[in-house]
Amino acid sequence: MSTNQPSQPSLKRAMKSRHLFMMSLGGIIGTGLFLGSGYAIGEAGPLGAILAYLVGGLLMYLAMVCLGELSVFMPVSGSFQAHATKFIGPATGFVIGWVYWLSWAMYVGLEFVAAAVLMKRWFPDVSTWIWSAIFVVLLFGINALATKAFAETEYWFAGIKVFAVILFIIIGLSAVFGLISLDSEPTPYLSNFVGDGLLPAGMIGVFISMMSVIYAFQGAEIMGVAAGETEEPEKNIPRAIRTIVIRILLFYILAIFVLSALVPYKEAGVLESPFVTVFDMVGIPYAADIMNFVILTAILSVGNTGLFACTRILYSLSETGMAPKLFGKLDKRGVPLYSLAVTLGFALLSLLTSVVAADTLFVILLAVSGIGGTLTWLVIAVAQIGFRRQFIKNGGKLEDLKFRVRLYPFVPILCIVICLFIFGFMAFDATQRTSLYWGFGFIAACYGYYYLKFKRKQVTLPMDTAKVETEEI
DSSP: OOOOOOOOOOEEEOBOHHHHHHHHHHTTSSHHHHTHHHHHHHHHHHHHHHHHHHHHHHHHHHHHHHHHHHHHHSOOTTTHHHHHHHHTOHHHHHHHHHHHHHHHHHHHHHHHHHHHHHHTTTOTTSOHHHHHHHHHHHHHHHHHHOHHHHHHHHHHHHHHHHHHHHHHHHHHHHHHTTSSOBTTBOOOTTHHHHTTOSSTTHHHHHHHHHHHHHHHHTTTTHHHHGGGGBSSHHHHHHHHHHTHHHHIIIIIIHHHHHHHHHSOHHHHTTOSOHHHHHHHHTTOTTHHHHHHHHHHHHHHHHHHHHHHHHHHHHHHHHHTTSSOGGGGOOOTTSOOHHHHHHHHHHHHHHHHHHHHSTTTHHHHHHHHHHHHHHHHHHHHHHHHHHHHHHHHHTTOOGGGOSSOOSSTTHHHHHHHHHHHHHHHHHHHOHHHHHHHHHHHHHHHHHHHHHHHHTTTSOOOOOOSSOOEEEOOO
8 A cells, every 4th residue: 555645735946036136126116216205305305315225225235134144044935934933932933924924914905005096097987996906806816826927927017117217317317417408497416415405404304214215125025035935045045135235226326316416305205206207307208107107016016025925924924833724735836825815805904994993903003014124124133143143053164154144243233223223213203103102012912922822832943944846937
């Protein structure tokens, strides 16, 4: 009698280098740049906005380097949730997994509405909820088909955003220095940088704008979530991380420089999208429609990657016994379909709370979402320190690591300090204090729930052998 068991479906290593590269690039080019950049310039002034984006970019780089060491050594789906479980403790793994899942699931729901609102520009008579339903079906289908369907779709979503930003920078720099004439406006050169002083709002303006800047960069960690489904992670993950600085300088700093040079900072903060204003200034026809399409693409990209990240985090929680086993089941295409369905269901339910519980539950959900990204980066840095200590204690040699953090422990400690500074500043900012209270209250409740339910339960850690297989595209 045969004892062979039927092979179980596995996650697919379907993401190639180009997918991971474009995903990590597209993850930091979204509405935070296209819409939030005007707010940052309006609060901090031209130079202040650039400083805020430089600090935000530095923090993202520090976190991604730490995540790179962890993900190359342990390339599993779920990434930092699994790393936190193993190198900090199961309680922290439980908390960061559910906080991150809730944060992204809620944002996915909001993105459906935002995308539908943008469609009203072209189809004013069609109900917003009809467009929301269409986008729900579209993104569910993309994520349910297979990993390669998600990877290819996100590759092209990100490509559109990247092309738009490159075109904007080229046209904008030409206008700043007089190579292209502005409609009814003299060539500005650098007059907007010095007209009201270098830091018209002082350092307080820089700190205030930094909150929106940090939000703009959050999402880059999805690269680590995808590590368990990436071909040759030991090669492709370091390659993606090493180019982060170049991407920051090229796509964010240059874009903010162009916006600051062409749009007076007092006007930038009240514009719906300063990108549309710049395209109008240089006389590009249908500028608003072009940017509406680009922003729609960015929103759908966020929803697409958010669904992917939530599904894999929920899968990882199930693998470690911190979520129902049902969420760890894979279909024949290697997709955790139950996790995907539950994530989408929660995303849609979170929208209902904005109507029926806007002053209570919806506020709490928004608060948790607001601190989720920064908390994730902090946990990644702490986990990297824990990993390095355990690695050395067990006799490991640094030269055996295929990718490692340089300047250790300075890099993870600086990452932790900046994250704590951000939380500290939120405590002194009345507009953000509520988010801090509700957010950390929810975190405390998660820790309490874990110790009541899981304290004596053995948590499995499937870290050393990721249940994945290679799939060619």
